[in-house]
Amino acid sequence: MSNEEDALLTALPICVFNPGPLTGAGNITWLLPGSIPTLIDAGTGDPRHLKALDEALGGARLAQVLVTHNHSDHASGVFALQEHISGVRFSKLAWLDRDSRYPVSWDPLVHEQFINTGDGILQVIHTPGHAPDHVCFWHAETRTLFGGDLAIQGTTVVIPASTGGDLGAYLTSLERVLTLRPARILPAHGPVITNPEELLRGYIRHRLEREQQILDALRTGASTVEEIVTCIYINLQESLRTMAAESVLAHLRKLEQGQQLIHNGEHWSFGGDSQ
Template sequence: MGIHPDANRSVLVNIILLPGFNPGPYTGAGNNTYLIHAKTGSGVVLIDAGTGDQRHIRAVRRSLSQKTIDRVLITHGHSDHIAGVSALLSEWPGIEFLKMPWPVSDERYPVAWKSLADGDEIEVGTEVLKVLHTPGHSPDHLSFYCEKDGVLFCGDLLVKGSTVVIPANHEGNLVQYLSSLARIRDLNPRRVLPAHGEEIGDVVGLIDHYLEHRRQRDADILDALRGAGGSGTASHIVGIVYKGLSNDLTQAASETVLAHLYKLKTEGRVCERSDQNGAVWECK
């Protein structure tokens, strides 16, 4: 827990970074949640709920001092961002929980969700957070932008020093993800605070790196198919492109390869057919 090292660079809102205490192979050091309130006016917002770890709840309580949380904004329905809603609700029964609907996720949690959509504005004291729909990592993925301060809370859209998994078997979509990246590149926020890892200093540089990485991945996958005589299964491609990857990350690699294959199919560069091994992908 602590004040974000760069918190004083925000002019209009105070931002307190509260870690979720859930490190792991898919969460890195664990999730970041952000408690924010405007420097003028009342109202406290928490961005992302953590997982309900009592150390997180205690840290939130300490940071609030005598205040309460008015709203919890969820960037998206993956469990490391949302599973803490029940623990937060039992601690602060008046909280409103807001997110973009994604029934397969939302129905798992016993809270009365309020819907958010692209372009909505959320008041935080005298300031406003603008809701940006940035799908691709998940269909319901939102980013929150404090326009006057130039601060973007980007959820899992960007992670410094890493790329983002596109879970194609769970409604991840690489075409949408690339278009979300382009939108944030155009926005060019002054500060970007992610749900995992450190603050992102050079957002345009990171996005350009991501775009190049995805182009290279497309090329690697097409090369793997050509090297296999023009066709192969997704798991065959994973074995070539991610040679030597540890077992606990293979699932994520499979999802990502599939996300690229669906994108390449949309672009007419590969086609998919079924045989006794399941889906087989072919170069065009």
């Protein structure tokens, strides 16, 4: 950021200490230490996260936690935070099927709502796709987006079709964020994204290419998720097979929503003569 933008927004990365196959080096939560100290994402409750948070707060009391979505690496730390900091408030966009997993008192967020962080205003941007309740937080003055799991530098984002993921919604969310023309994205995984437009347009291109591969696989006789995975992922490590299957299913469902495909049980095919 430039010095001028630094003066408009202070955001401190606080590590969650949960490295793993699905989280990479581990999640990052973002602290806006202003006059209404605000944490974006709750982490998982690791004592090292709480200690790092205390140090960054420097004696101030955390006022609110804004959760980007109800995946455990972002939300399960609410219990530890509630124990650790009296009176802290929690907010997220509702996901009725899931929010009972973390039964703190949630203040419901809505799309385009403004949130006062004391030293700046954030706007809620609903960005479903990776999860139905996924939101980003937009700081307009510095064109900074707190991105949650919308984008990760150097890799693509999982769309878990069996557990609320929706590829069509994800692509719409990427377009929605592109219209904001963000200068940077502060993500929940990986380094700060300084080329948002290039990365997000690359994601859209990648998904369209994958869609073509899936349509080609169907034309050559594959009809189940397993068959399509075998067809398009060459030399796939066994440990990545489940994720690949989720991705293929996400594509098939998008094509079904667009009325390009139908399915009968596990078997997918072109509807009518639309191939």
